[in-house]
Each structure stands twice: as C-alpha cells, then as structure tokens.
Amino acid sequence: MLMLTDRRPILLANARVVDPSRDFDGPGDVLIADGVIRETRRGIGAAGVPEGTDVINCSGKIVAPGLIDMRAFVGEPGFSHRETFASASRAAATGGITTIICQPDTSPVIDNSATVDFVMRRARDTAIVNILPMAALTKGMRGEEMTEFGLLKAAGAIAFSDSDKSVTNAQVMRRALTYARDFDALIVHYTEDPDLVGEGVMNEGEFASRLGLMGIPNAAEAVMLERDMRLVALTGGRYHAASLTCIDSLEILKRARDAGLAVTASASINHLALNENDIGPYRSFLKLSPPLRTEDDRRALVAAVASGLIDVIMSDHNPQDVEVKRLPFAEAAPGAIGLETMLPAGLRLVHNDELDLKTLIRAMSTRPAELLGLPGGTLRNGAPADVVVIDPDVPWVVDPADLKSPCKNTPFDEARFTGRAIRTIVGGRTVYEHV
8 A cells, every 4th residue: 555654753663674784684673753763773662762653563574774776767758658757656665665766768868957857856746755867878878979977966867877778989988987987976887789689689599599589699798898897997987787697797797896996786686586488488578688598697696696796686677568568579679667576576585595685685775875875775873764664474476457557567477476565664754555
C-alpha cells in the first residue's frame, strides 16, 4: 500500500539493523524524528521515546538504509507513456528504493541547465522518493562535443553519462575525463563498441547459434573498457563503468584498480541473477543491453560484488511498452523494468549463500551514496531518514499486473521470491507499507 504519512517520530524497534556505513549488522532500534535518524542502538524503546512516537515492532525484520538505484530510465520529459516520475517513484517505494538516479536519454536530452532544472522541479512536485538526474556526457548524446559539466553540476546534475551510448571518439572521451577531473565530476560510461555489437542481439556463443540469433561478443565490452582504463590513466579523471557483464571486463577492472586508478563499476541485478539460458524459447522480456551472458560470467560478477571489485548493484530499469517488446526476439527493443524486483532478486543471492546481506546493502545503498556524494546510504545519527524495512522470509510470486510501472516488461514474470520491502521511509515519512 502506497501512503504518505506525516512526520511524527518513528521508532523501528527490535530489528536486525544492517548499516554497512558503520560495518554493523546486529540487533537494535532506530529512532527517526524531524526527517533524520536521531539514534541507532539497542534499547531505545526501553529508555523512553518522544510523546506521539509511532512505535513499530520489527521483530524478525531488517532495518537498513534506503536503496539508491544508480541507473534507471524515467520517461519524463518526452516518454511519459513509458514511465513518469510519479509512477517510477511508486515502483521504487514498493521496492525499498528511496533515491533514483535517472538517465539523460529523454526528449529533449538532459544536456543543459534548463532541462536539469525541469527534471528536479518535476520530480520534487510529483515523486514520493528522491529523484536526481545524471546529465549527458556529450551534447545530444552524439559523442561529438562535451556538455558544460560545471554549469550542469551547479544546476544539480549528480554525474555524467550518455546512458546506453558509448563515446567512441577517444579524443572526446579524453577531454571529458580531463574536464570532469577539474570539477570532481563522475563520468559514468557505458562500455560497448557499437561496431563490434553490429547486428548482434544476445550473447555470442553456442546458445545464440542454437537459436539462430546474431551474437554480441564479450570483446565489445572489454575493448571499450580497456581503452577507457588507459584514458583514465592518462587524465586522472573519476570513472565509473555503467554496467559490466563478463569475466574479461572484471580482469581489466582489477588490473586498473591494482594500478591505483580511480575506477569503479556497477552490475545490474539482471546480470547477477540471470544468464543467457533464461532466454529459453526467445523470451523477449530477457532481451537486454548489454545482453545476458553465461553462467560462468554471472558467477564471476557475483564474486566481484562479494569482493568489492564491483561497487554497485543497480536495477537498469528500462520500461518498454508492449508494442516494442512482444515482437520476434531479434526485433524487440532491449530493456526490462526492475525497480520493484531489484531487492527481491538480490535477496535470492543472499538466500543462496552467494552474497551476505551487508554486502548486498552496501552495493545497493552505501556505495552509490559514497560515489555520488549523497547524504544517504547510512543510519548514522543526523543522516536523512531514508530507510527500508525488509521482511527477508516472506514468500511471494511476481505478478506483472501488480507492478506499479505502467510497462510490465519484467524478466522475473512469475518468479518465486523470498523477501521484500515491507516499509519504505523517505525523509522521515512512510511512503510505502506492505499490507
């Protein structure tokens, strides 16, 4: 149930508190008042709380910092038939996400201060969670000329990306990294060589051959990432790989980290929870960009999250309407919705002993906040009261009809999950409660 309560104090009592920012996972209470975390420790309730406090018994439940989704498409402006700030924020709240970082591939592209201002105002007026924009890395996302990083950052842009387009011109990318360094701006780059992708529609290999579909080689990602690592070494800029998917890329990333470069990376929950075999009989809802890879790649990605090599898990939420999804696989548009299923799919990894819970929350909340310079991702005293309460044991089945996004292109259709967000608090207000 979506709701917007007043800001009276809230005590989340008798919880398992998971706060990666303090490397803490244990029993405790969390007191929220005036929109911030007032106190996090054991026995707050026994010591007395302010009059009028809403006391919620969280026995058997997890309290953690609200999730921060670092990569999601929201359709405004220009594509509101696919998603609006209002619908995206409802979906996010249902999934325990308190902050969405939206992509710049709107119409018009978010490449000037006026569009950044529009997005921030519109989100503030219509959304129930925090929505912050990434601005385009190049004008019109054409890969030819840098945008004005300084002006865009001053207007509120949180980072710079050309969404699902790679800047193929190495000189433009070099200049962008150099320019961004002077503003301490984060470049978030999608690493895929379009010439190597060609007409490919899924991962290159035996499975694609059996389906008779054109493949996309791992080299399409690895070649672009390798080039970028050399440009980071040349410029000293801050760099974040938007969505890594294969073992080859992880090896390149590790070498760059070992060399002391300021490089970080994300992986989507889809690539951590699914592999190319899940496509089965041409299931177009699993046509993604970049494509799902092999099970060996999936396992390597999960291990990279566990070790900290992959910093961030994001939803890669990309709503597509039925007209462009229910087509033959090769013709269907890539993309899947993911705001409501990012946490449950992550909890599946926890239940399978592939990740521990603290690592999952760090990758979905604490680490994105650190990389983007946001005040969330923590339950420290004085931090914004963006909080999620999770029931790790409740079983449920994904029914697309129940999802809040107007588009229903979920790769987890009819998936059986254990665990979900049961309460989402943004700025001290409960914006979602599962009943």
